[in-house]
Amino acid sequence: MRLPFVFAIAGREIVSTLRDHRAVLANLLIPLLVLPLVMLGLPLLIGGLFGREAVTESEVGAEGLERLPAALVRALSEENIRLIAVPDAAEAVRSEAVVAALEIPATFAAQLRNGNAPLTLYRKSGGLRAELVTEKLTGAIDTFQKARVQAQVRRAGLDPNVLTPVVLTTRDASSAAERASGSLGWLIPFFIVVWTLTGGQMVAIDATAGEKERGTLEALLVTPVRRAEVVVGKFLATLLFGLSAALVAIVGFLASGALLGLLFIGRLSGEAGELASSLGGSLSVRGGAVLALLFSAVLLAALVAALLIAVTLFARSLKEAQSYVAPLSLVLVLPVVALQFAEFFMHPLLYALPAFGTLLLMNDLVQGTFFLRSALWAWGSSLGLAALLLWFALSSFRRESVLFRT
Amino acid sequence: MILVEALGKTFGSAPVLRDVSFAVSPGEVFGLLGPNGAGKTTTLRILATLLAPTQGRAVVGRFDVVRKPERVRRLIGVVGSGMGLYDRLTGRETLRYFGRLYGLTKRQVDMRIDELDALLGLGDALDKRAGDFSTGMKQKIVVARAVLHDPDILFFDEATAGLDVMARRNVLEFVKHSASGGRTVLYSTHVMGEVEELCGRVAVLHGGELIAQGTPQSLMHEAGVGSLERAFFTLVERRLEVSA
Numbered sequence: 001m002r003l004p005f006v007f008a009i010a011g012r013e014i015v016s017t018l019r020d021h022r023a024v025l026a027n028l029l030i031p032l033l034v035l036p037l038v039m040l041g042l043p044l045l046i047g048g049l050f051g052r053e054a055v056t057e058s059e060v061g062a063e064g065l066e067r068l069p070a071a072l073v074r075a076l077s078e079e080n081i082r083l084i085a086v087p088d089a090a091e092a093v094r095s096e097a098v099v100a101a102l103e104i105p106a107t108f109a110a111q112l113r114n115g116n117a118p119l120t121l122y123r124k125s126g127g128l129r130a131e132l133v134t135e136k137l138t139g140a141i142d143t144f145q146k147a148r149v150q151a152q153v154r155r156a157g158l159d160p161n162v163l164t165p166v167v168l169t170t171r172d173a174s175s176a177a178e179r180a181s182g183s184l185g186w187l188i189p190f191f192i193v194v195w196t197l198t199g200g201q202m203v204a205i206d207a208t209a210g211e212k213e214r215g216t217l218e219a220l221l222v223t224p225v226r227r228a229e230v231v232v233g234k235f236l237a238t239l240l241f242g243l244s245a246a247l248v249a250i251v252g253f254l255a256s257g258a259l260l261g262l263l264f265i266g267r268l269s270g271e272a273g274e275l276a277s278s279l280g281g282s283l284s285v286r287g288g289a290v291l292a293l294l295f296s297a298v299l300l301a302a303l304v305a306a307l308l309i310a311v312t313l314f315a316r317s318l319k320e321a322q323s324y325v326a327p328l329s330l331v332l333v334l335p336v337v338a339l340q341f342a343e344f345f346m347h348p349l350l351y352a353l354p355a356f357g358t359l360l361l362m363n364d365l366v367q368g369t370f371f372l373r374s375a376l377w378a379w380g381s382s383l384g385l386a387a388l389l390l391w392f393a394l395s396s397f398r399r400e401s402v403l404f405r406t
Numbered sequence: 407m408i409l410v411e412a413l414g415k416t417f418g419s420a421p422v423l424r425d426v427s428f429a430v431s432p433g434e435v436f437g438l439l440g441p442n443g444a445g446k447t448t449t450l451r452i453l454a455t456l457l458a459p460t461q462g463r464a465v466v467g468r469f470d471v472v473r474k475p476e477r478v479r480r481l482i483g484v485v486g487s488g489m490g491l492y493d494r495l496t497g498r499e500t501l502r503y504f505g506r507l508y509g510l511t512k513r514q515v516d517m518r519i520d521e522l523d524a525l526l527g528l529g530d531a532l533d534k535r536a537g538d539f540s541t542g543m544k545q546k547i548v549v550a551r552a553v554l555h556d557p558d559i560l561f562f563d564e565a566t567a568g569l570d571v572m573a574r575r576n577v578l579e580f581v582k583h584s585a586s587g588g589r590t591v592l593y594s595t596h597v598m599g600e601v602e603e604l605c606g607r608v609a610v611l612h613g614g615e616l617i618a619q620g621t622p623q624s625l626m627h628e629a630g631v632g633s634l635e636r637a638f639f640t641l642v643e644r645r646l647e648v649s650a
Contacts (some may be wrong), residue, residue, distance in 0.1 A: 008507060016495065019494040218456065219548075220507070221456055223507040400458070
């Protein structure tokens with residue numbers, strides 16, 4: 001393998017791709033610009049909606065409003081709920097006159113004295129606003145119930161604590177890195193797989209099917225360069241471009257997460273704050289783990305790049321190559337999706353699965369755990385598969401039926 | 407020197423080249439004449455080490471195309487009608503890229519570009535991107551790319567197909583210039599006039615078989631006609647009759 005030839009081929013592929021402004025826009029600029037917009041915009045939008053609904057008055061229909069005790073009306077009012085009399089609670093919601101409505105039976109006041117007084121709440125399922133109003137409403141009714149029960153318990157000469165013989169407290173036992181990482185353990189491998197595929201395919205398709213379609217492949221193959229050097233050069237260009245797109249996406253994501261934390265997180269309501277930190281998280285990986293994470297990222301990207309070259313080489317035109325790559329994105333996203341559920345079927349041997357083992361390892365690294373044995377299994381299997389795919393690409397590149405399939 | 411002995415090629419179970427033999431001496435322009443599908447491109451691709459023969463052998467320079475493909479590729483330059491350029495590279499960048507692949511230094515490539523500019527009139531094509539080239543500009547850079555490393559042996563495969571009169575004339579003049587400089591040229595075409603103008607000897611291919619070879623005059627004499635075109639048809643008809 002003569003490296004100057006490999007680098008010459010890789011360099012030509014990179015220059016050609018960089019001059020394709022549409023490719024650069026789609027693979028480098030869009031991740032850089034869109035991700036921060038999504039990162040900042042989505043939580044702010046949702047936070048704004050949550051916050052506004054919490055402080056503004058919500059109208060709730062009430063069928064039989066006059067039967068509701070004044071104390072309960074007051075409790076609801078304190079939660080910014082204004083009751084409006086409606087003739088039919090269910091119909092009022094169906095016709096979208098209100099997002100939620102209470103049905104208060106004629107016997108409500110009488111049954112309230114003995115407990116288990118029935119109240120029916122009508123709302124449409126699936127609506128975010130209806131969910132928020134329901135939360136406000138159930139909160140107000142809970143407060144009313146507690147106050148009423150505690151008063152009755154006191155009247156009976158008992159301590160209200162008898163109502164809660166057990167108090168369960170939940171504490172987060174995860175490490176600082178696990179807490180800080182949010183969803184990054186899953187999102188970083190996801191970005192690497194998806195953006196390496198998106199960024200790499202522009203180079204891979206042009207470097208294989210594009211060469212055939214343009215008629216430049218034959219000119220390349222009559223030079224003294226060896227076919228292995230051609231394949232490795234094209235693979236390196238695909239890897240570099242794919243990895244760059246993935247890194248740009250990750251940097252954009254982390255930067256916007258950090259910016260969101262600095263500027264807005266304190267101002268968001270509780271739910272929006274949780275959502276924002278779960279989306280963003282913050283990478284608190286140090287020392288050797290950074291190197292291990294980078295090495296894993298390069299391996300994962302190499303696997304995707306080798307797969308792209310091996311697959312697109314078979315196509316005789318750009319269009320055909322694109323049709324081969326489209327299903328690949330589905331295949332490659334599957335292990336990333338499975339990563340989210342890995343704790344349900346976790347086994348040490350899973351680290352030996354090519355690609356999936358590396359995804360597990362990256363998840364561990366982002367969450368601050370690392371076991372050398374798992375890492376060696378993960379790296380070894382991914383490296384092996386990437387080498388196998390490259391070998392397959394090279395053997396295809398030596399086949400006349402593949403090269404001259406026009 | 408080019409030596410082709412009992413060359414054969416099969417794609418799957420279909421033979422596309424059968425028992426073809428010819429030899430080309432140094433400094434000679436040798437024509438491969440035949441209609442589409444005759445086996446001309448397959449022959450040239452075998453000689454350029456792109457395809458492996460399924461029978462026979464071929465030697466280019468002093469090297470066997472199967473045993474020493476890399477050595478062969480250092481000696482040859484190939485101009486094919488289907489050969490394209492990288493749309494997003496300028497002519498100069500294309501030549502520098504291929505110069506690196508031929509193992510030339512940047513200085514050597516730049517000197518060679520100047521020589522080829524003077525010879526072929528590369529002009530604007532050097533600093534324009536290939537995507538903006540006219541057909542003539544494209545063909546000049548394709549030819550310059552093939553001879554960048556100053557090869558001893560040149561293969562032209564339907565090199566004038568689709569070219570306008572001026573661009574075609576440039577290619578023909580370049581072939582004459584190359585031969586006068588001592589290069590060996592294997593010129594494949596189905597245009598009889600080009601063979602008459604350029605080639606000292608010619609091999610006629612039909613259906614993957616070599617049906618005749620010699621000087622244009624000897625082929626006309628063998629067919630008993632007064633033009634190479636009529637000689638070609640007569641020789642093909644005779645072969646078809648024998649086959650039937």
